[in-house]
Every structure is written in C-alpha cells, then in structure tokens.
Amino acid sequence: MLAFKNNIYSPFENPQPTASGNPLLDSYNFIFNSLLADRDLFLGLTQLDREEGDDRFKLFFPHASRFGSLDVINAISKQLLEGLVTPEKWYQMNAYHLSYLYDSLSSTLEEYSYEAPEQRMELFPELNGEAIDFNAFLATYFINTAFLIDPDRFNIMDSREKEDRGFTDPCLFGVLNRLVPSKEEIKLKQIDNPYT
Numbered sequence: 001m002l003a004f005k006n007n008i009y010s011p012f013e014n015p016q017p018t019a020s021g022n023p024l025l026d027s028y029n030f031i032f033n034s035l036l037a038d039r040d041l042f043l044g045l046t047q048l049d050r051e052e053g054d055d056r057f058k059l060f061f062p063h064a065s066r067f068g069s070l071d072v073i074n075a076i077s078k079q080l081l082e083g084l085v086t087p088e089k090w091y092q093m094n095a096y097h098l099s100y101l102y103d104s105l106s107s108t109l110e111e112y113s114y115e116a117p118e119q120r121m122e123l124f125p126e127l128n129g130e131a132i133d134f135n136a137f138l139a140t141y142f143i144n145t146a147f148l149i150d151p152d153r154f155n156i157m158d159s160r161e162k163e164d165r166g167f168t169d170p171c172l173f174g175v176l177n178r179l180v181p182s183k184e185e186i187k188l189k190q191i192d193n194p195y196t
Contacts, residue, residue, distance in 0.1 A: 001090050002031075002083050003194045004141040012126070023127050027141055028084075030124065030132075031101070034108040035081040042074045060107055063147065064100040066178045075186050076100045083188045091188035094171040096181045099147040102138075109134050151176040 001009055008027040041060060045053045057073070058065040064073045076097060083091040093101070109132050112120060117129040124132070138145055146154075146167045154167070154176050162168070171185055 001086060001088075002080065002188075003090050003092050003191060005143045006140055007195045008141060023130055025124060025132055025137060026126050027137065030105065030108065030137070032084060033123065034101075034104045035077060035084060037108065038077050038104050039081065042070070042077060045070055046074070061100065061103040064096075064103050067096065067099070067175055068180060072180060072186065073100055076181075077104070079186060079188050090191050090193050092191045092194075093188065094185060095147045095169045095175040096171050096185055097188070098142060098145075099175050102142075102145065102147070105137075106134070146172055147175045149176060151178075 004027075006027075008031065012026045012028070045057050045060075047053075048056065053070060057070045061073055064076070068076070077100065080093070080097060080101060083089075083093075112123055112132060115123065120127065120129045144166055146165070146169070149167075154162075154172070157165075157167075171181070173179070174181060174185065
C-alpha cells in the first residue's frame with residue numbers, strides 16, 4: 001500500500017464538498033484507474049516504432065519524461081500499481097514516483113474533463129459529473145509537489161532553505177536536474193504503517 005499525506009485506504013465517505021464546492025473524489029479509485037489505464041498506454045507505446053513511441057510518451061508524461069525513458073517510467077508505473085494493491089505492506093514514494101504519478105493523474109483528469117456527463121458518471125460516480133478539484137486532491141494527498149519547481153530556483157536554495165520548505169527527499173535533486181533514477185530509486189521503499 002502506498003503512503004500518502006493522508007490515507008487513501010480509509011473507507012471512502014463523501015460527507016463534505018471540497019473548498020471549491022465540488023464533491024469529494026474517491027482518491028484510491030482515482031489513483032487505481034489512472035495507473036491501470038497507464039498499463040494499456042505503455043503497452044501501446046512500446047508497440048510503436050521507437051521514435052514515434054518516444055514522442056507520444058513525452059506528450060503523456062511531460063515531467064517524468066525529463067528524467068526517464070519510456071522503459072524507466074514504465075518500470076516506475078508497474079512498481080506503483082503493485083505497491084498500491086499489495087495489502088499488508090506499506091511503501092514510501094520518492095520524487096521520481098510522485099512526478100510520474102502527477103503526470104498520470106493529470107492525464108486522467110484531462111480525459112475526464114473532456115468526457116460527456118454520462119461517461120464522467122461511469123468513471124467517478126461520486127462526483128455526479130462535476131469537475132475534479134485537482135488542486136484540493138494534491139493538497140490533501142501529496143506531501144508536496146516540489147518536483148514542479150524550476151530547477152534553477154531549487155539549485156540556488158541553500159540546504160537550510162530546502163529543509164525549511166520540506167524539500168528533504170534525496171531524489172528531488174535528480175528529478176529536477178533530469179538525472180536518470182538508479183534501480184534503487186525506481187523501487188518503492190518498504191516502511192511501517194505510517195497511519196498508526
């Protein structure tokens with residue numbers, strides 16, 4: 001199971017709308033559907049000729065494609081889906097994982113936004129066809145979105161300023177400076193249950 005800022009595995013209840021007035025989104029379902037759709041997407045991309053596959057890959061994953069090839073991001077995607085559905089084990093994500101997940105969820109959001117109301121209801125019935133409040137989702141579940149910071153701005157910060165802002169993930173430097181993740185950085189780190 002993946003550790004987020006708040007527990008996505010808690011039973012879903014939709015008591016209050018978000019700050020924007022939109023209904024609350026089932027976070028687990030949103031992430032699961034997004035990662036599952038990516039499995040088909042990666043299969044399709046790997047069947048194209050390399051150049052066309054790489055071009056389309058960069059369109060679907062604009063942040064993650066900066067630091068990883070189709071094969072690297074496909075491996076991260078598999079790790080996240082397996083981690084999401086593995087019961088009894090908790091995993092911590094790093095900036096590489098979160099950057100890819102951000103791209104994946106953004107694609108799902110965009111697809112949902114262009115669907116007809118009937119298709120929207122099929123995808124996420126709890127929303128009643130309303131828009132997804134992506135900013136509220138990110139604020140609720142992502143520890144931070146530091147992977148979106150301009151690399152030049154990040155690189156001029158001193159260590160104290162980075163720590164004060166919560167930019168302590170050792171992989172963040174690699175993500176922002178477009179360094180290919182190592183095999184260890186692709187793997188999820190097993191941790192104790194963070195919600196007990």
